[in-house]
Amino acid sequence: MNHNISPNKNGIGVTIDKINLASDLSATLIIQIQDLLSKYKVVVFKDQHLTDEQLSDFAFRFGPPFVPDNKFPVLGSKDSSNPIVIVGNQAHEYSNSYLGHQEVLPHSDHQWLKCPSSASLLYALDIHLNSAPTVWFDMVQAYNMLDSETKSIIEEINSITYNPFYRPFGSVSAKYVDRNIDIPPGDTFPHPLVRTHPLTKEKILYLNIAYELDFVGVPYKVGNELFSKLNDHIINLSYKYEHHWHNGDLVFWDNRSTIHYRPSFDSSIRRVLKRVTIGGEMPY
Ligand SMILES: O=C(O)CCC(=O)C(=O)O
Numbered sequence: 001m002n003h004n005i006s007p008n009k010n011g012i013g014v015t016i017d018k019i020n021l022a023s024d025l026s027a028t029l030i031i032q033i034q035d036l037l038s039k040y041k042v043v044v045f046k047d048q049h050l051t052d053e054q055l056s057d058f059a060f061r062f063g064p065p066f067v068p069d070n071k072f073p074v075l076g077s078k079d080s081s082n083p084i085v086i087v088g089n090q091a092h093e094y095s096n097s098y099l100g101h102q103e104v105l106p107h108s109d110h111q112w113l114k115c116p117s118s119a120s121l122l123y124a125l126d127i128h129l130n131s132a133p134t135v136w137f138d139m140v141q142a143y144n145m146l147d148s149e150t151k152s153i154i155e156e157i158n159s160i161t162y163n164p165f166y167r168p169f170g171s172v173s174a175k176y177v178d179r180n181i182d183i184p185p186g187d188t189f190p191h192p193l194v195r196t197h198p199l200t201k202e203k204i205l206y207l208n209i210a211y212e213l214d215f216v217g218v219p220y221k222v223g224n225e226l227f228s229k230l231n232d233h234i235i236n237l238s239y240k241y242e243h244h245w246h247n248g249d250l251v252f253w254d255n256r257s258t259i260h261y262r263p264s265f266d267s268s269i270r271r272v273l274k275r276v277t278i279g280g281e282m283p284y
């Protein structure tokens, strides 16, 4: 194997080049990629040329497809038979295309479901200059950097992320919910605010700052203050990887130990990616 492995600074993100994911998938390589994903959380492959089948066949070496349950809406669930969702701003050209050009606040995919995705992939298909990057936050470091008092306060807390897809995308933003006033629609699935990574055994601050959420059994005022403190902590985190897209890039990320963000961009700039997500376990 003569591919190059280049870790980024800050410990999050690694780039692999001189590899062809359409043909080079030996067991040794798959295991090496899984190890790199566990260690660096975001793995970038350059210059790929993959059919839809090659893209999903690569992804499902790392776990089964994430299959949306029709009862619970998610991105692209209207066409749940297709494992590939288009994330793009050219909806008139691509059916099954979502997210337009608006800002997507920092989140982990499907955190509002019972079994969120373990990992996701985006494959750049049609990207023009100055479209938006994607930014991943290292939530193991987010946990590690907390003071010990906060660590002990959050250790036993479960949080609820309310599913934003019951309402039009973009109409919901980060908010600590006051259940005495208004409970967002839909079924909810509480998860530990501090989850453990099944492979690395590391502790993770499992919190998005994109949607409505609250902490189970915590009075509103206390929960709201805690959320605001954690929110500031995450925004100021220096352990991030920012990816500027080129056609043929494939980015594979650990959806347990990271959250991701995309700024808004000029709607006239083409930005089309294919996304695949992998099924995961109930967080613990
Ligand atoms: O468009 C992006 O960069 C990220 C979109 C996103 O959140 C996703 O595909 O899960």
Ligand SMILES: [Fe+2]
Residues within 6 Å of the ligand: 107, 108, 109, 260
């Ligand atoms: Fe996402």
